[in-house]
Amino acid sequence: MFLAKAFGRRFFAAAAARSKQYSTTTAAAGSQGHNPLEEFFEVDRTPDDEKPVVYGRSWKASELRLKSWDDLQKLWYVLLKEKNMLMTQRQMLHAQNLRFPHPERLPKVRKSMCRIKHVLTERAIEEPDARRSAEMKRMINAL
Numbered sequence: 001m002f003l004a005k006a007f008g009r010r011f012f013a014a015a016a017a018r019s020k021q022y023s024t025t026t027a028a029a030g031s032q033g034h035n036p037l038e039e040f041f042e043v044d045r046t047p048d049d050e051k052p053v054v055y056g057r058s059w060k061a062s063e064l065r066l067k068s069w070d071d072l073q074k075l076w077y078v079l080l081k082e083k084n085m086l087m088t089q090r091q092m093l094h095a096q097n098l099r100f101p102h103p104e105r106l107p108k109v110r111k112s113m114c115r116i117k118h119v120l121t122e123r124a125i126e127e128p129d130a131r132r133s134a135e136m137k138r139m140i141n142a143l
Helices: 002-032 036-040 069-095 105-126 130-142
Strands: none
Touching: 069 105, 105 130
């Protein structure tokens, strides 16, 4: 019994030391890493860049119909993140009385998000099981 307590204390002390060392190294790495708030702002471009920036088009419903439910959900959150970034940038520039560059990007993102909801609603309506269809519609409305 005494040996079990002695070995247990030594084992837990060593585990605690490893845990403390791990937490300090991850905290140090996290402080030098990337700040998640930076994702709300677009990377600044230098005015010396010669090539004009070309932004893509909105997603077509026919393209979205080819994607799986999971892919559409992932794409939804990517577009939501892009929309938040654009709206943050627009608000920040508006507060500084500056012009928002490429304002056509925001309608493209909104249109794509609307089309994703449309495609998912089509799938929910086509679902033969009424319960599953109702559950899918609730999930779509929560987006």
